[in-house]
Amino acid sequence: MLCGNHNADFPTMTDYRPVFDQNFGKISAERLPELLRAMPKAELHMHIEGSLEPELIFALAQRNGVAIPYASVEELRRAYAFTNLQSFLDIYYAGASVLLKEQDFYDMAWAYLERAAADNVVRTEMFFDPQTHTARGVPMETVVNGLHRACADAQPKLGVSAALILCFLRHLSEEEAFETLEQALPFRDKFIGVGLDSSEVGHPPEKFARVFARCRELGFHLVAHAGEEGPPAYVWSALDVLKVERVDHGVQSAKDPALMKRLAQDRIPLTVCPLSNLKLCVFPDLAQHNLGALLDAGLVATVNSDDPAYFGGYMNQNFTQTFAATGLDVQQAWQLAANSFEGSFIDAAAKRAYVDRLNAVFASF
């Protein structure tokens, strides 16, 4: 079922672990960019509001009669010079203010899904931030129905399997997260999990212990941003207090060897977002990104776009720019794509089928 909340027993992350075929090692390094673009992949960390391109912001502002404090698309794009997460979030929430009607949410999601299909994304688990919209008086129903309709159209029209993950904003209170959950429960069959995003430092996972416990009882998949700018302690508490199945970002985990061991042993996927980390100054340049070190440590690291309209790249640009800057190889390309399927919230048979497709593409090179 598309976008379904599978309340039955979830397959665990460790139920399927694909293995690299050494024959793929013979593929020429020159063909790596082409291979990175062609390989089927899953995207596990993308905020749908972060896919809103400046052109669409202007078009929706006009359609809805919403004023925006920028004279042109170019002026808005010029404002995308971020120094840290908060400097980005301020603009990101302002951009989302043009979304009012169900069709706006559909159009935004559809534009992303078409772009994802062009990058050979075959599975996507998209975050949405309902509180950004309900706080402006947009009903939960409008948000969820618009996004879900685009997800439901994606498989038959684009060959992309799409699902939604509802994120709580961590700069708001746990009480507000509970209210959001209550508002969303009538639509529980339209999202598969919950996450935690927004300003990280000063808002540790523990703040949301009770609401995550409730979501766990309800059978939702659980993820949380942790270790993007925040310390390894936040990743520990995402795992041990919130009991998340994946960690979003998690790159700061490399500072804590015991945590790295835990993540590797439990095969907890990290949804890493290289261009986001670059644009938000988490790493000074892409060449210094620790994606290769995470893979070398045996972690289930994946590549994702986070907020592609703001950070200068969708999936394939994240792959090609990171590989060009860090010198990752063919085996690591395969590993990242295989990890994306292993880390996704689909059943073991679907994971196997996607990895078969991945292997067929590698075999054709």
Ligand SMILES: Nc1ncnc2[nH]cnc12
């Ligand atoms: N990179 C990010 N970190 C935290 N919250 C976000 N919301 C959108 N993008 C985010």
Ligand SMILES: [Zn+2]
């Ligand atoms: Zn994110």
